[in-house]
Amino acid sequence: MNSAASPGTATGLERVRVTRYVTPLREGGSLPGIVEGADLGTYVCKFRGAGQGVRVLVAEVIASGIARALRIATPRLVELDLDPAIARYEADEEVQDLLRASVGSNLGIDFLPGAFGFDGAGQVDAQDAAAILWLDAFIANVDRSFRNPNLLVWGGRLWAIDHGASLYFHHGWSGGVTDPQRFADLAWSADDHVLREYLPQLAETDARLRPMLDEQMLIDIVGEIPEEWLEPVPGAETTEDVRSAYVYFLTARLASRAWLPEVTA
Numbered sequence: 328m329n330s331a332a333s334p335g336t337a338t339g340l341e342r343v344r345v346t347r348y349v350t351p352l353r354e355g356g357s358l359p360g361i362v363e364g365a366d367l368g369t370y371v372c373k374f375r376g377a378g379q380g381v382r383v384l385v386a387e388v389i390a391s392g393i394a395r396a397l398r399i400a401t402p403r404l405v406e407l408d409l410d411p412a413i414a415r416y417e418a419d420e421e422v423q424d425l426l427r428a429s430v431g432s433n434l435g436i437d438f439l440p441g442a443f444g445f446d447g448a449g450q451v452d453a454q455d456a457a458a459i460l461w462l463d464a465f466i467a468n469v470d471r472s473f474r475n476p477n478l479l480v481w482g483g484r485l486w487a488i489d490h491g492a493s494l495y496f497h498h499g500w501s502g503g504v505t506d507p508q509r510f511a512d513l514a515w516s517a518d519d520h521v522l523r524e525y526l527p528q529l530a531e532t533d534a535r536l537r538p539m540l541d542e543q544m545l546i547d548i549v550g551e552i553p554e555e556w557l558e559p560v561p562g563a564e565t566t567e568d569v570r571s572a573y574v575y576f577l578t579a580r581l582a583s584r585a586w587l588p589e590v591t592a
Contacts, residue, residue, distance in 0.1 A: 376428025
């Protein structure tokens, strides 16, 4: 079991072969599953064949990389290699179809044994909580509400998980890469956020966290995305063009403060 990794030069996600599909996690529509890997690790697998497509996996890699850069606890990610033979031993037809549609490269999230979901109760580290709030504002994450906190408590810390609903801008690239300035300046609301009580600390947190990110860090993070997840779009026909587009959008957002929620009395 690995803790949140330190940032550094991107070398791509470690690739691990899936040896066994254990059980589905019937949460939401993506039907992630628990799998075992050839490295003897246990992972939550998010499948490329799920309805949301590979851009959700891309968002997970980028958001997780940014979280690590900000020293926010988040599980280690790997690239999971799924063999078609795995589907043959699955009795559930829905799961079998998903496995067949996901042969090859998928996302693996380190399973944290004994972790429990954060429900808003109990004490948390205020600096950790404010950092997660800032992260969500930066990546425009709309899925960390009281209904679905997407936070685990493990080892006495809050762990941020499930970032697929962030970086919404890439879902509009089907017709071509859009204007990054729109995303850069788009305000983010904390009204429905499970950690919104830490909003008064956001200005101080912004001053602490913003200098921890720069263009090279973002280039390294985007460089971890597996090649086959980067779908070409008009204006970004090669995988390197697509990587550059992500960096362009993220650096534009980093240069703006318009997205920071305002604290009102």
